[in-house]
Amino acid sequence: MLIDWFTVAAQVVNFLILVWLLKRFLYRPILDAIDAREKRIAKELADADAKKAEAQQARETFQNKNEAFDKQRAALLSQAEEEAKAERLRLMDEARQAADTLSAKRQEEQRNKAHNLNQAVSRQVQQEVFAIARKALTDLAETSLEERMGEVFIRRLRELDDPTKADLGEALKTATDPAIVRSAFDLPAAQRSAIQNALNETFSADIPIRFETAPDVISGIVLTTNGQKLAWSIADYLASLEKGVDELLKKQDTPEPPPESNTGKSAEEHGT
Amino acid sequence: MHLSPDQIIFWQYGFFKLNATIAFTWGLMLVLTGGSILVTRKLSLDLQRSRWQNLLEIVVTGIANQIEEVGLSQPEKYLGFLGSLFLFVAMASLFTIVPGYEPPTGSLSTTTALAICVFVAVPMFGIEKSGVGQYLNAYLKPSFFMLPFNIISELSRTLALAARLFGNMMSGTMILAILLTITPFIFPIVMNALGLLTGMVQAYIFSILAAVYIAAATRTRKPETGPETLNPTDHHEGKHHG
Structure with a gap:
């Protein structure tokens, strides 16, 4: 089993x-x-x-931040660039303006200098002319410059052409105030009477006259009455002299092309 | 020369006796349980684990996967019974390499006992799954006249289960014993290796067939899936029988 x-x-x-x-x-x-x-x-x-999701999220956040930062940086950079550009333009404008102002000032200075020089030349010339004339007149004819000027004025008065003479006569006759004879210096009594006589003779009337001394009347005698004026002065000669000097100065300025250096140089030259 | 380890009796007191079958069974039980305790005493829950734990995990999950493949959706429930069948039969044949060892499965008493266990377990699992009435009703399917055939089928397959395992295990030791008398060198080793292989195959067949029977018992309760699921189980059975 x-x-x-x-x-x-x-x-x-x-x-x-x-x-x-x-x-x-x-x-x-x-x-x-x-x-x-x-x-x-x-x-x-x-x-x-x-954790992966978290890391991904963190990465995205970081990336976004990075992009934002880049954008911001670029924006700031462009802004800074534009500001720098604007600043540059502003500075250049300022510099240009400053240069303009400077050059304008220089030109002004030059003009002033030229003007002063002109005036100085005028004065000097005037004085020299008077001095020379006075000396020459005294030496040659034993007459003073004042005398001679009075004579010249009187001669001009006598030699007036008819229409002028008529106008002046009319003015003298209708005037209520006495006519004013202005001169750069005090006229001697003889001269005064000579002028008075000449006026009386010329216009055949007794003309009231007031004598004044005015330094601005450059070496001459001016008769003013009721809007009419008869004058002889050295100013005419001076004006032509001034014109000649101006032309001389202009001739000096123009040949040199650069204006800034030119003005400086010419100003220096004028200064000396 | 003896056919069964039952015949080697160490101690007897009337009806009670301690033969080699029972003794070696106890030995196997000791080895299995002792080994399990040794390994599972310090189980690691980490990714790092001992190679013995790894081995046991592979064995347990492998058995569970096999049970699931047969068609039992909750392998943990049947793992205790089917797994123990497999491990016992496999260990019994594995220890044949130890000289002086007689596999307890080489005794028809042991195989009958295992077959009886299966014979009882199948309706138990079936009833547990769907109740007594429905389970018994399955014997009347597809018609009332099939009842005797169903019963015969149930009995015969249990007998076949017992006889198959016994025959294979007994033949292994018998062939070895006979060969040792004819060609004592080399050839018995080859036959021993072959015996190990057939032992493993028998362990697999025995437990798989038990699983198939249980699957059939727990599945046929569902009429709509019945015919479909019966076909593969029949196929399994036919193949293993062949």
Whole structure:
């Protein structure tokens, strides 16, 4: 007999015990361990995903910030460039204006200098002319310059052409105030009477005259009455002299092309 | 010369006796349980784990996957029974490399005991799944006249299960013993290796067939999936029987 029923029963019991033992000591711990590990791995993967998402987000934020920063930087740079440009233009304008002002001032100075020089020349010439004339007259004819000027005035008075003479006569006759004879210096009494006589003779009337001394009447005698004026003075000569000097100065200025250096140079020249 | 380790009796008191089958079974139980305790005593939940734990994990998950492939959707529930069947039969044949060892599965008593366990477990799992009435009703499918055939099928497959395992295991040791008398050198080693292989195959067949029976018992309760699921199980059975 191959089947021993006691052994069969014993093996059934043995097998059932083995099933219980293995369940208790093998399957459950192993399955639990696997479950725990799987949970742990799932958790770690989820964590990793979360971290990845976080990192991605951080990266995007950083990128956005970077772009914003770049844009801002570019904007600031362009703004600064424009400001610098504007500042440059402003400075250049200022410099140009300053240069203009300077050059205008120089020109003005030059003009003034030229003018002063002219005036100085005029005065000098006037004085020299008078001095020379006075000396020459005194030496040659033993007459003073004043005398001679009075004579010249009288001669001019006598030599007046008819319409002028008529106008002047009319004015003298209708005038309520006495006519004014102005001269740069005090006329001597002889001269005064000579002028009075000449006037009386010329206009055949007794003409009242008041003598005045006015330094602005450059070396001459002026008769003023009721809007009419008869004058002789050295000023005419001086004017022509002034004209000659001006022309001389202009001739000096024009040949040199650069105006700034020219003005400086010419001013220097004029100064000396 | 003996056919079964049942015949090696160490101790006897009337009906009770301690033969080699029971003794080696206890030895196997000791090895299996002791090994499990040794390994699972310090289980690691980390990614790093000992190679023994790794081995046991592979074995357990491998068995669970096999059970699931057969069609049992909750392998944990059947792992205790089916896994123990496989491990016991596999270890029994694996230890044949130890001199003086007689595989307990080489005894028809042991294989009968295992077959009886399967014979009882199949309706138990079926009833647990869908209740007594529905389970018994399955014996009347597809018609009332099929009842005797269903019962015969149930009994015969249990007998086949027991006889198949016994025959294979017994033949292995028998062939080895016979060969040792004819050609004592080299050839028995080859046959021993072949015996290990057939032992593993038998362990696989035994537990898979049990799984298939359980699957059939728990599945046929669903009429709409019945015919579809029966076909692959029949196929399995036919193949292994062949």
